[in-house]
Amino acid sequence: MRSFQLRPSRPASLDGVTRDERGATNATPPADARAVDDPSRLADEARAQREKTAAELRSTPLPMETEPATTYRA
Amino acid sequence: MTEVRFASVAELGALLRRRKVSAVEVAAAVLDVLEAEGPSYNAVAALLRERALREARLADRTLSRGPPRSPLLGIPYGAKDLLAAVGATTTWGAPQFAAQTFDADAGAIVKLRRAGAVLAAKLAMVELAGGGGYRYPSASLQGPGLNPWDTGRWSGGSSSGSGSAVAAGLVPFALGSETSGSIGTPAAYCGVTGLRPTYGLVTRRGAMALSWTLDKIGPMARTAEDCGIVLEALAGPDRGDASVTGKRFRRLDRRQSVAVIRSVRIGHSADELAVATPEARAALEKGIAELRRVLKVKTVNATLPEGLPYGAMVSTVHAAEGASIFAELIESDGWEELRDARQKAGLREALEIRARDYLRAMRLRTVLQERLRTLFRDIDVLLSFGRHTTATHVGDPLDRVVPATQAQAQRPTGNVALIPAGNLAGLPAIFFPCGFGTDGLPVGLQLVGPPLSEPLLVALAEAYQRATDHHLRRPPRPVRRAGASSPDRGRRGT
Numbered sequence: 001m002r003s004f005q006l007r008p009s010r011p012a013s014l015d016g017v018t019r020d021e022r023g024a025t026n027a028t029p030p031a032d033a034r035a036v037d038d039p040s041r042l043a044d045e046a047r048a049q050r051e052k053t054a055a056e057l058r059s060t061p062l063p064m065e066t067e068p069a070t071t072y073r074a
Numbered sequence: 075m076t077e078v079r080f081a082s083v084a085e086l087g088a089l090l091r092r093r094k095v096s097a098v099e100v101a102a103a104v105l106d107v108l109e110a111e112g113p114s115y116n117a118v119a120a121l122l123r124e125r126a127l128r129e130a131r132l133a134d135r136t137l138s139r140g141p142p143r144s145p146l147l148g149i150p151y152g153a154k155d156l157l158a159a160v161g162a163t164t165t166w167g168a169p170q171f172a173a174q175t176f177d178a179d180a181g182a183i184v185k186l187r188r189a190g191a192v193l194a195a196k197l198a199m200v201e202l203a204g205g206g207g208y209r210y211p212s213a214s215l216q217g218p219g220l221n222p223w224d225t226g227r228w229s230g231g232s233s234s235g236s237g238s239a240v241a242a243g244l245v246p247f248a249l250g251s252e253t254s255g256s257i258g259t260p261a262a263y264c265g266v267t268g269l270r271p272t273y274g275l276v277t278r279r280g281a282m283a284l285s286w287t288l289d290k291i292g293p294m295a296r297t298a299e300d301c302g303i304v305l306e307a308l309a310g311p312d313r314g315d316a317s318v319t320g321k322r323f324r325r326l327d328r329r330q331s332v333a334v335i336r337s338v339r340i341g342h343s344a345d346e347l348a349v350a351t352p353e354a355r356a357a358l359e360k361g362i363a364e365l366r367r368v369l370k371v372k373t374v375n376a377t378l379p380e381g382l383p384y385g386a387m388v389s390t391v392h393a394a395e396g397a398s399i400f401a402e403l404i405e406s407d408g409w410e411e412l413r414d415a416r417q418k419a420g421l422r423e424a425l426e427i428r429a430r431d432y433l434r435a436m437r438l439r440t441v442l443q444e445r446l447r448t449l450f451r452d453i454d455v456l457l458s459f460g461r462h463t464t465a466t467h468v469g470d471p472l473d474r475v476v477p478a479t480q481a482q483a484q485r486p487t488g489n490v491a492l493i494p495a496g497n498l499a500g501l502p503a504i505f506f507p508c509g510f511g512t513d514g515l516p517v518g519l520q521l522v523g524p525p526l527s528e529p530l531l532v533a534l535a536e537a538y539q540r541a542t543d544h545h546l547r548r549p550p551r552p553v554r555r556a557g558a559s560s561p562d563r564g565r566r567g568t
Contacts (some may be wrong), residue, residue, distance in 0.1 A: 036471075037209070037415045046207075046416075046423035054431045056386040060438060068436035069287075069443060 078103050080243040080548055083149050083300040090133075090148045091141060097148030097192065101130035104150040104194050108244050112195070114225065114552035115238035116217035119155040120162035120196040126150060129192040136190060145303050147190030152197040152245040154233050155216075156282035157291070159183050159193060166282045167214045167232070168201040169411040170403065180280025181312045182249055182291045189307035197235030197248055201412055203256060203284045204232045205396035206420030207389070209471045213414035218468050221264060222549035223515050227465035230260030236294045237264035241549055247295035247304055251281065253288045254388045254497040258520060261294055261505035262460030265516025267535065267545060268294045269301040272525045273500030274319040276305075277312035283399050285392035286317070287436075288497055297545055298506060298535035299325075305528060323528050331533040335369055338534065340521075341376025341453035343488025351463040353511040358459045361508025361519055361544075365457070368541040369534065376453050377488050378495050379445035382438060388494040390427060390435040397424035416473070443499050450524040455531065458489040460518035464511040496522045504531040507544040516544075 034041040078086065078100055089095050105123050112118030133148035142148075158164050158176035165171045183193060198216035200208060211218035211228040219234025221227040222242035229238040233250030237260025240248050250257040252270045261268030269292045276291045283289060293304035302325040311320035326334065342362065350358050366373060378384075403409055404422050412418050449456075466472070489495075496503050503522045511517050521531050539545050 039415060039419065042416050042419035043423065046419040047426075049420075050423050050427060053383075053386040053390055054428065056383040057390060057431050057434045057438065060381065060383055060434075062434065062437055062441065066437045066440050068433055069439035 079107060080296070081246065082297050083145065083246050083295060083303050084297070086149055086246055087145045087147070090137060093137070097130040097133035097137065098127060100148060101126045101150050101192050101194060104245060108152070108195050108239070111242060111552050112239070112244055115220040115222055115229065115235075115242060116214070117198055117219065117229075117235040117238040117242070117244060118152075118195050119165055119167075119198045119216050119235065122159070122161050122193055122195060125161040126192050126194040129187065133190050133192060142190065144189040144307070146186065146307055148192060149190075149246055150192040150194040151186065151247045151249070152195040152236065152239050153180075153183055153193060153249040154236050154251055155196040155199050156203060156251060157183055157196075157249060158280040159196060162196050164196065165215050166202055167199040167216065169215055169413070170408050172215060176280065178280065181277030181314055182281070182308055185277070185308050185310070186304075191307070194245060195239070197233075197239050199234060200232035201414065201417065202396070202400065202421075203251065203253060203282065204417065205253070205284045205392060205400070206414070206417035206422075206424065207393075207473075208414040209416035209473055210414055211468050211472070213412075213417055215413070219260070220468060221465045221515070222552070223265065223465070225552065226468055227515060228263065228468045230263035230465065232256040233260050233294065237261060237266060240264065240266045240294050240296060242552070243548065247293055247300055249291060250294045251289060251291050252497065253285050253392050255493045257292050257294060258460055258493055258503065258505045262518040263465035263516065265507040265518065265544070265547065265549075266294055266296060267298050267301050267507070267539075268292065268505040269298075269305055269528070269532070270496070270503045270505075271305060271309065271323075271528060272502045274317050275321055275323065275502075275526070275528070276308045277315040277318050279312055279314040285395040287395065288388070288392050298504060298532050298539055301504065302528075302532040302536070305532075321526060326529045326533045331537065334530055334533055335371070335537055338369070338371055338455065338530070339453045340371055340373045340455055340457050341449070342373035342457040343375060343377045345377075346458060346462075346488030346490050349462050349490055350459065353464050353513045353515070354459075354462060354517045357509035357511050357517045358462075358519070361517065362457065364508065364542065365519065365538055368538050373457060374453060376449065376456060378491055379442065379449070382442055382495075384491040384494040384498065387435045387438050387442075388498055390431055391439070391498070393420065393424035394427040394432040397421055397427065401425060439498050442495065446495070446499050446501070447524070455521045455523045455527070455534065456489055456492060458492045458520050458522070460505045460520045462490065464513055464515035464517060492520065492522055501525060502528045502531060504535045506535045506539065508542075509544055510547075
């Protein structure tokens with residue numbers, strides 16, 4: 001395993017403290033005239049969430065040599 | 075049932091060994107209470123009366139031949155309905171699988187059967203273990219999991235039936251599973267003890283896969299001692315599951331426990347209590363102080379590595395893996411049968427997660443593992459709350475903004491991301507009750523250690539429970555409410 005240091009870029013976020021077991025974010029949804037469970041609205045929200053999540057991942061510093069975790073045990 | 079109901083595994087085992095009660099009598103009593111009261115909590119997916127009585131008769135025959143080797147001999151239990159079991163449907167909590175059956179038991183159930191435990195029921199769960207990010211507790215074929223402490227509150231998910239059934243005294247212990255929070259949340263909300271094992275310690279053969287790199291099977295019970303007893307039977311090799319390490323788990327004896335507790339270094343961040351809801355905060359604070367006093371330990375300040383997007387990492391990994399697993403179903407007409415509209419949209423969108431983002435999340439897991447290894451050089455365990463809130467109202471959407479946490483959104487938050495972080499790194503955790511909030515609902519703590527530190531985690535929680543009685547408190551008897559089993563009960567805005 002290579003050694004490296006990750007530069008802290010920002011404080012730990014609140015992700016993971018929501019009551020959704022998935023750890024979804026607490027962001028206030030934008031005003032939307034559609035019903036809260038309207039499928040098209042949910043699809044838009046899911047897309048926006050995916051893009052937001054991807055942006056978060058991409059903006060987190062990561063040394064080029066870091067390989068994906070291939071084992072999660074001792 | 076007075077003597078048997080709410081008895082711990084250890085107590086029941088003693089009664090069985092002394093022949094004060096037979097395994098068939100215990101099984102019959104458990105089956106009756108599951109049948110009578112399970113519907114009050116939407117906790118039961120299927121009752122296995124015939125199978126349970128058959129296994130109990132076998133246990134009685136073994137007991138008649140002398141003292142049993144297994145402490146689980148003749149002990150009934152329930153299994154989350156994502157574990158395959160012969161003799162019942164395995165619905166995965168989803169309408170599409172309402173009639174699904176398997177011709178072999180899941181590996182975890184095989185292990186418990188070999189230990190002499192008696193499978194009494196399949197227990198309800200959130201559909202597909204909530205992989206798409208459900209909005210309502212009603213996201214289950216069996217209806218919303220109702221909390222025995224207040225059936226207007228949620229039992230937590232996705233192991234909802236496992237949490238309710240143990241809390242209500244319907245079964246002595248249950249199997250749950252955790253991808254990210256699915257043992258911890260119902261344990262905290264229902265006031266029971268839950269043990270999330272190290273990734274790879276317990277076989278997942280025959281279990282519904284949501285995320286190959288995150289899923290773990292673990293026990294939920296009334297005591298840490300019971301969780302340890304069950305984990306001893308569950309852990310170990312299984313040639314049918316390549317992810318299993320083959321390591322075993324053994325509880326520490328009393329002398330070993332005293333020694334490790336005397337020298338344990340517990341990390342904790344006092345900051346995080348600021349994000350607890352007003353109902354939960356005082357009880358959590360008291361519980362943490364009580365744990366320090368009981369164990370005679372001081373905690374040192376320790377926080378999770380900063381700069382890692384824990385929520386984004388865990389949601390990307392399990393959504394991408396879950397979408398791959400369920401891709402054909404997602405793209406079929408049958409997908410619309412799922413109960414929860416947000417869950418449907420979430421997993422459908424997860425098909426679009428790019429490889430670069432999934433892989434980045436997986437590479438960040440490597441960073442997290444490295445940094446946690448460093449953290450665990452200075453401490454032995456991390457202490458945090460199980461959940462920062464008491465059980466939510468069963469009709470509340472789960473993605474509703476929580477005012478107490480919104481106000482804290484930009485501040486350092488200690489270890490509030492311990493559930494996603496612990497799961498991403500494959501770390502074990504024990505969740506146990508530490509008191510009651512101002513609304514009368516349970517709150518609990520969690521201890522997380524490095525891989526394979528379960529003996530220490532169980533010893534610490536056992537020591538705490540020997541000196542306290544939060545885990546012995548019993549919820550009120552159920553009051554059957556009209557429409558309690560309706561899957562849409564309590565939904566808001568529909």
